[in-house]
Amino acid sequence: MKKFMLFIGGLIALLILLANLGPMVLLGLSIWLLYVIFKQFIKSDSTGGKIGWVILGLLVLSIALSNIYAVLGVAAAYVLYLIYTNWKKDDGQSAEQVVESNDPFANFERQWAELNN
Template sequence: MKKFLLFVGGLAALLILLANLGPIVLLALSVWLLYIIFKKFIRSDSTLGKIGWVILGLIVFGIAFSNIYAIIGVAAAFALYYIYKSWKKDDHYPVVGVMKDDDPFTNFEREWAELNK
């Protein structure tokens, strides 16, 4: 049942990620452009140049802000990664319960299972 729920959750996360792939790319591109504009703003010596870079930065910031819901797609990508990690984790251990026995072989098997977790 756990594997089925992980599969359904992974499928939902994949669909959300694919639906938000375009906005994720546009958000990343606009953040990169904002970085470039900021660097150009710092290097500019003239007041008119700085005003131009600020106006261009505000336009690109508007584009970035309109794609802010792409964070949902990034969260879906993280969820997909954690589902993948949970899927690969093996929950089957050779010794399931802890036995209160003084048999050295039983204790060895229990300790070995604890080490392999």
């Protein structure tokens, strides 16, 4: 039942991630453009150039703020990662329970590897 719930949660997170993929790209692009504009603002010596870079920066900032719900896509990607790690952790626990048994015939391969080392 736990694997089924992880699968359903992963499916929902994947759909949210895919729905917000375009805004995530635009948000990343606008953040990069804001960085470039800031660097050009610092390099500019004239007052008119600085005013132009500020106006352009405000325009790009408004684009970035309009795509702020892309953070939901980033959160969905993080949730998808957590579900993936929990899925793998569940697989590891079932194998670990077999190794912890004291029956020598059940753990023959592990004991053989220990003898060879």
